Amino acid sequence: MSAPVDTAAPNAEATGRRVEDVLDRLGGRGDTESALAAEELVRALMDFYGAGLGRIMRLLDRGTAHAGDDGPRAALLGDELVASLLLLHDLHPENTTARVARALESIRRQHPVEMTGFDEKSGVLQLRPSGSGGCGCPSTAQAAQQAVEAALSCFAPEVTSVRMESGGAKSEPALLQISSRPPTAAGHP
Structure with missing residues (x-):
């Protein structure tokens, strides 16, 4: 008892x-x-x-x-x-929207993202990259997602998942490497 x-x-x-x-x-x-x-x-x-x-x-x-x-x-x-x-x-x-904004603001320097929608029933938050940040590499997107999720766990735990949109941002052009031509067997004495 x-x-x-x-x-x-x-x-x-x-x-x-x-x-x-x-x-x-x-x-x-x-x-x-x-x-x-x-x-x-x-x-x-x-x-x-x-x-x-x-x-x-x-x-x-x-x-x-x-x-x-x-x-x-x-x-x-x-x-x-x-x-x-x-x-x-x-x-x-504060309501959920204000707390999500606080969470995003806390990581904005390293990972600039903006909220495009939140479904209260499912807890799904939709984001897209904003401004210029990173190189567009998958590892950069993954780091941003992890940072967002960590901040949300403190400020807005009712967010159950995060979906990152491409945001239609311009992708960086492929890196063009210019260097001297490697030696070949035919070109050397």
């Missing part, structure tokens, strides 16, 4: 006792592996939340000087760790 869940706002002391109680119950069952896994889970969550709270404090300390016209709120919403914490708890104030 599990302990009753307190619906009041959590406080540190009560939460600490609750976590210790659960860990003690798991340890009391004689399953050392499960008890150690539970302790590791608690440590991982504490590390995650601690890093997020630390980031919030650092971003607030920076103030409006580094956050642009929107101040510390924009800095918080633009931070991957803070955004993921807000999303995890359904606290993020």
Whole structure:
């Protein structure tokens, strides 16, 4: 039988006792592996939340000087760790389109892409390259796709897949190599 869940706002002391109680119950069952896994889970969550709270404090300390016209709120919403914490708890104030835009902006220098559509039902985001970036090589397109997907996982996890369009961009001409002719058996004495 599990302990009753307190619906009041959590406080540190009560939460600490609750976590210790659960860990003690798991340890009391004689399953050392499960008890150690539970302790590791608690440590991982504490590390995650601690890093997020630390980031919030650092971003607030920076103030409006580094956050642009929107101040510390924009800095918080633009931070991957803070955004993921807000999303995890359904606290993020921006809609999907705004968060996708933030994700794309976070990688725009290395991988300039623009959104051409988003299907909310399927979670499919359609993008195309914008501006001049890369050589058009498959490896460049793959790197862009990976960067987009990583940014979206923090800012817009409801995006389930990304489809990159060619965008009708001009492809670079084939590289023409001009060099001296290689020696041949017929041309040498």
